[in-house]
Amino acid sequence: MYRIVYSALYLVSLLPFRALYLLSDFAAFLLYAVIRYRRDVVLSNLKTAFPEKTDKELEAITREFYVNFTDNFIETIKLLSISEKALRKRLSVDTSVLKQVYAKGQKVEISLGHFFNWEIANMAFSLNNPFDQLVVYMPISNKIMERMFVHLRTRFGSKLIAASNFRREITPYLRKQHCLILVADQNAGAAEQAYWLPFFGKMASFVTGPEKNAKMNDAAVVMGCIKRVKRGYYSATLTLLTAEPKSMPNGAITKALASHIEQCIREQPANYLWSHRRWKTPFDAEKHGHLVLE
Known part of the structure; x- marks a missing residue:
């Protein structure tokens, strides 16, 4: 089949x-x-x-x-x-910040939101990324579609890390230089273990994994943004947030990422995945008040 x-x-x-x-x-x-x-x-x-x-x-x-x-x-x-030549024309991105981090012998973590077209970005990034490119993804329950998307997403060198099995699958790469790419705008599944902060003025939960992983692996944190230039063509920006994640207060990285994602959305409101419930979990001051980032 x-x-x-x-x-x-x-x-x-x-x-x-x-x-x-x-x-x-x-x-x-x-x-x-x-x-x-x-x-x-x-x-x-x-x-x-x-x-x-x-x-x-x-x-x-x-x-x-x-x-x-x-x-x-x-x-x-x-x-x-699509051919490599055609793909290169579809997304423009300056990867100099990645090359600078790579030259220093450090790992890097790129976090971004659900901006269109993230699939093109994944494949185009891998063509110019000096690192082993590891992309965290959510496995698809349909086995046929899962197999097809794994094939598609790894065509030009990306390696996939299943979010549901992150700890085990990331282990072989921990002692090597690598670039970990994550979508950091998910509604946190465990609201009592999330960071809470205003997102477009309304309290929203953010997963703590990206920040904790960056600090644990001393990985430089880069914020990504994808914009639509015209139909079928995109541009991406990569902005270094910090090369010393351990020096930043708890929650500061997540707060900066959330602010960056919000700003990118404001610049192109229709280029974001609004069909997912970003404020699915309501904020409860009694339960979540101690998790709010100031």
Whole structure:
């Protein structure tokens, strides 16, 4: 069954981008206007993040989000067959900060949010990254899709670390220089073990793993941001937060990352994954007050 699904998607990936974007436009229309896929979640998130915007402005962001959302998946299918030369044209990124850290013999950790298109960014980063590139991901329950995405994400050298088995899978790389890439905007599963801070003015939980891992491994912390230049083309920035994570107070790294992610979203509101429930866990001052970052 895997070969059948893979072969079918591979054939689709051979279509030119122009044809693929026609499919994306149709899919976006279906999700937005017919199926109404998570429209209540998207609109609720946007109203929370941008209370100053009018209903008309929020509606425009919502419509643009659905196009970006379906583009993200259509472009991901294209990655099954894209050449290295074509991929390099799709994302521009200055990796000089990584090369500087590498030259010092240090490890590095890149944290970013769910910006479109993270799949293109993963593959393009690996083409210019002097480090072994380790990407933390959430395994997919469907075995066929899991196998296909593992193949796709490792095409140009990335190595995957399952978030559900992080400690065991990261162990072989701990004594080597490596670049660990994490998405740091997840709603923390264990709210009582998270950091809490305002995100777009509303209290949100943030996982503590990225900060703790950086300090434990003395890894330089780099903040990433992906922006949409035009359809199918992206630019990414990598900003060094600190090369001495152990010197920073507890919570300071997480607070800086959250602020960076929020600023990136404000610059391109529709280029963020609003369909996930960022404020899923409500803040309880009695339970979580001691976890708030000042």
